[in-house]
Amino acid sequence: MDWSLPPNFSxxxxxxDQLFWIILGLTGxxxxxxxxxxxxxxxxxxxxPSRRAHYTHGSNRLEVVWTVIPAVIIVVLGGYSAMVWDDIKNENKFPEDALEFTVIGKQFEWNVVYPGVDEVLGTSDDFEVRNQFHFPAGENVIVNLRSEDVxxxxFIPELxxxxxxxxxxxNIRIWFDSREPGQFEIACAELCGLGHYRMEASVTAHARADFDAWQASQVAENGGE
Ligand SMILES: [Cu+2]
Structure with a gap:
């Protein structure tokens, strides 16, 4: 049984992961x-039977020690976590060269809007594919995340x-990358209704040439729309 974290591609x-293991080590x-x-x-x-109970007021020194040590650990961890969070989530730090997609969740599927060959969203060559998210590995990706209902x-654990x-x-945007090609899935991680369990989409990080070929095949199928 694989009890550890799923392999990391991003x-x-x-x-x-480093933060996870530090926190697990300390709490462990x-x-x-x-x-x-x-x-x-x-x-x-x-x-x-031979020993009498003993009443104690405790030790101030011990109490200071076991209060200060956890407090320092929590403040350091909190500061470090906030820095990591800011590096990943702060939109001012998003890479400028990222390829943008829009992903729309609805009961119970994920629809992905692709920017098309011009790599710009909101133009006439955009196309939409249901429950399949393809993107090039080794490149930065930004997803505009939307919901139509609830x-x-x-959630892509490997990324x-x-x-x-x-x-x-x-206005919800996230960025990530996959350093290598891989096959993953988006599992909806928020209970969203009766069909929640089947709300999954396949995710493929392609080598660039394979992504271009896949995109060309989609454009051909959709008649260039
Ligand atoms: Cu859902």
Whole structure:
């Protein structure tokens, strides 16, 4: 059984995974220390007829130590997480050379609007494909995420990208890349109705030449519309 994280294909996934493992390590260590302490105290100070109970006011020094250490860890982790978040989510830092798509979630499918050969959305050669998201690997991708009805969540684990699509919010944008070609899926990660379980789309990161060939085949099929 593969219990670890799914393989990471995206550039920004490295630092997300690093944060994940740091937090898991710290919380895991705290878990072992606390549970170990509970068991040790249970055994060490178990009831013994010959020993009387002892009343203590505790130790100020100990309490300061075990309050300050977690507080410092949380502030450092919070600051670091905020920096990572800003690098990935801040639209002012989005790459300028990205290829843009629009993905529209609705009960219960994902429709992808492609910019077409001119690579500009909103022009006459745009075309739409249902439940298939194709894009070139090794290039930056921006997705304008929309919803037609209820809240859906656009989740591609291998690309470390997850974002809610919210009806009425027409300004949600996310960027990511896939460093290598690969085959993934978008699983809707927000319970959105009875058909939620079947709301999935295939995701293909192609080598550039393969993406161009796929796009040409789509344009031919749709009569250039
Ligand atoms: Cu959904």
């Amino acid at each position: 550039t920004h996934g490295d630092v997300i 260590l705290a878990f072992v220390l606390v549970e170990g302490g509970i068991i040790w105290f249970l055994v060490r100070y178990r009831g013994t 809240i859906h969540s656009f 470390r990208v997850k974002q809610d699509a919210v009806p009425g919010m027409d």
